[in-house]
Amino acid sequence: MIITWIGQSCFKIQDKVGPEGKTLVTDPFDKSIGLKAPNFESDVATVSHDHYDHNNVSSLRGEPFVIDSPGEYDVKGIMVQGIASFHDDKNGEERGENTIFRIEMDDLTIAHLGDLGHELTDEQLEELEGVDILLIPVGGVFTIDSKKAVKVVSQIEPRIVVPMHYKIKGLNENIDPVDKFIKELGVNPTNEEKLKINKKDLPQEGMELVVLVPSN
Numbered sequence: 594m595i596i597t598w599i600g601q602s603c604f605k606i607q608d609k610v611g612p613e614g615k616t617l618v619t620d621p622f623d624k625s626i627g628l629k630a631p632n633f634e635s636d637v638a639t640v641s642h643d644h645y646d647h648n649n650v651s652s653l654r655g656e657p658f659v660i661d662s663p664g665e666y667d668v669k670g671i672m673v674q675g676i677a678s679f680h681d682d683k684n685g686e687e688r689g690e691n692t693i694f695r696i697e698m699d700d701l702t703i704a705h706l707g708d709l710g711h712e713l714t715d716e717q718l719e720e721l722e723g724v725d726i727l728l729i730p731v732g733g734v735f736t737i738d739s740k741k742a743v744k745v746v747s748q749i750e751p752r753i754v755v756p757m758h759y760k761i762k763g764l765n766e767n768i769d770p771v772d773k774f775i776k777e778l779g780v781n782p783t784n785e786e787k788l789k790i791n792k793k794d795l796p797q798e799g800m801e802l803v804v805l806v807p808s809n
Contacts, residue, residue, distance in 0.1 A: 594699040596788040598805035600628045601646055602707060602758050604728060608699035615669050617696060619705045621653055622646040627765035637668050639694045641707025642680055663692055672697040676720045682711040688735070693717065700792045701725050704749065708736045708758065713748050725795055727751035730758035732768030739774040746778065752795045754802050755788065761807055771804060778802060
């Protein structure tokens, strides 16, 4: 599997490279956030909530199957489960609903938390049992901040953590940089341009923090 971070909450997840490979894209954003909008082929697109920095599926090439609500989906061998959650810690009163996505492809289980705004309930945690790779927002303001993100990491206990939705060069949203989360988590990060991972390569003990360079 190859996971490429485009920026914000957008990732390109490929089970393999080449004509037989499948690609899933999470939360494609509009260029108005200051970054170049994603523009590549996709088989599946997940949208955690209907905001312009997460729902720009029209920028993707091909005709991706769009998943934007809770439920269970099987698209071209990619298993996706949408789990209801909220964009804030007041049951959606401030920013509405958010969908967490559990993605199973290439024998790996990924959780993409979208713009999660709260710690997880027991029901949500049950749905997320066995997550290998966690894609988690850490920038605060519109999502959980670094302290709450660390609590969510400890709830899920993934093998690999990949932070997202934090301040980077060009992004015109005023949110925290990733440094706060790294310090709060207390794990030395590995910096990668892309995460290339197989099931057998997952850490057997402990947890790894991978900070990806945005490809934007």
